[in-house]
């Protein structure tokens with residue numbers, strides 16, 4: 001038996017979700033994107049901003065927008081004026097950290113209804129290339145003088161994983177193929193490649209071997225919003241609330257050259273926390289659908305293993321056998337993930353939480369997985385293989 | 396079992412690059428950062444200038460830290476002292492970069508990787524070890540792509556002493572040892 005030694009006062013539900021288009025180079029400002037998503041979520045819940053007690057904002061790296069104090073800047077479009085408003089950010093893990101922070105606002109009894117908004121525009125910093133602003137992520141003393149490109153680090157992790165697990169590039173490309181095809185059912189998706197093949201991925205531009213262009217998600221702008229409510233309020237707002245059953249988050253050291261990159265420890269620890277809270281002791285059997293973070297195709301495999309949805313080195317096998325397809329036994333990223341729907345960093349993580357919400361409510365339309373969904377999971381990861389965030393939701 | 400596809404009618408406008416009036420704000424002047432080296436890395440950089448790779452160790456958990464820290468972040472106590480790593484080790488992971496820091500195509504690709512360093516008197520598994528990211532020289536594209544380079548022994552190629560500045564680039568690269 002798993003012990004549930006985490007205490008909270010109130011059960012917390014997701015009652016609505018909103019989402020903009022995900023595209024590269026959107027006309028709307030970050031504030032306008034946030035407003036579009038937030039308004040959609042409020043409308044769907046039948047609420048106005050007056051009904052909202054607190055606002056939680058997520059946006060990942062300031063450097064992308066060229067705006068310091070991004071939370072304060074974004075608050076206006078996110079409905080945060082004259083309310084207790086907070087921005088959280090843990091790099092790419094932010095998108096799933098926003099509903100976690102909103103969860104503790106409600107679980108503690110502090111707020112009854114919380115507006116949760118994540119927004120990102122990657123296209124602002126496109127000169128000379130979006131990659132350029134990522135140089136500030138590296139250690140200034142021992143790494144930056146080597147003039148690294150951000151993709152180096154992911155290529156190093158991917159290659160180590162391939163080496164340790166004996167995984168072929170063909171097997172990893174299957175993830176990109178699956179997700180870019182899945183995205184065709186998503187009204188917000190940036191990419192839809194119904195006929196993409198493993199061969200297309202393997203023939204795409206080599207950036208940092210083993211990473212090629214189609215192994216990576218596109219750069220995107222976009223916003224996603226949720227409304228979270230306490231049990232009493234949730235039952236008033238909707239007949240079909242989706243409960244947040246468990247949350248978990250951890251940080252590992254930024255000294256990433258000191259540890260084995262083949263296995264994501266930061267995800268394992270975050271998942272253990274979330275599972276303990278949700279009473280899950282066999283995730284492979286108890287999770288019906290999952291949206292692990294997939295800015296790179298190998299990351300989906302890596303994260304499935306960290307989440308205990310596959311044993312170490314088993315995720316490529318499950319993928320090859322079709323287990324992770326939308327109609328498979330364990331559907332993974334039926335939304336299309338970051339590889340298909342797009343990667344406006346914090347918004348992409350929250351998109352995954354919204355997708356689990358829609359999957360559990362049976363509202364995912366063409367993306368709806370074939371098996372019944374009672375319990376789902378979303379996960380994100382950020383920075384130098386270091387920040388992990390996990391949320392488990394269910395009916 | 397399926398209702399309408401959510402989200403319904405998501406909004407947002409993709410702009411055409413030519414038509415949209417982008418407002419460009421350049422960084423003005425020549426702003427630079429001065430990063431402090433701190434206690435541990437300051438000594439590490441001074442060591443590099445002398446051709447030494449220095450680390451620290453924690454007696455409580457047995458970890459050896461390269462790059463060094465002045466505290467053990469696991470035991471949350473001060474480290475017990477300094478050790479000198481060999482300027483040799485094995486390749487833990489390696490990749491071949493075809494792009495620069497700004498994503499421009501490189502004329503010739505470069506190999507980079509993580510070097511797991513030897514420290515006399517200590518044994519390390521893959522879970523936690525002294526390791527540095529650096530260039531790998533003497534490796535062909537095939538050596539990297541075929542993963543033959545994994546586990547290969549490498550040795551630091553140092554700049555001549557008079558050219559060293561106390562930087563990670565005082566090591567030019569880690570060179571593959573040929574039998």
Ligand SMILES: [Zn+2]
Pocket residue numbers: 453454455456457458467468469470471
């Ligand atoms: Zn220690």
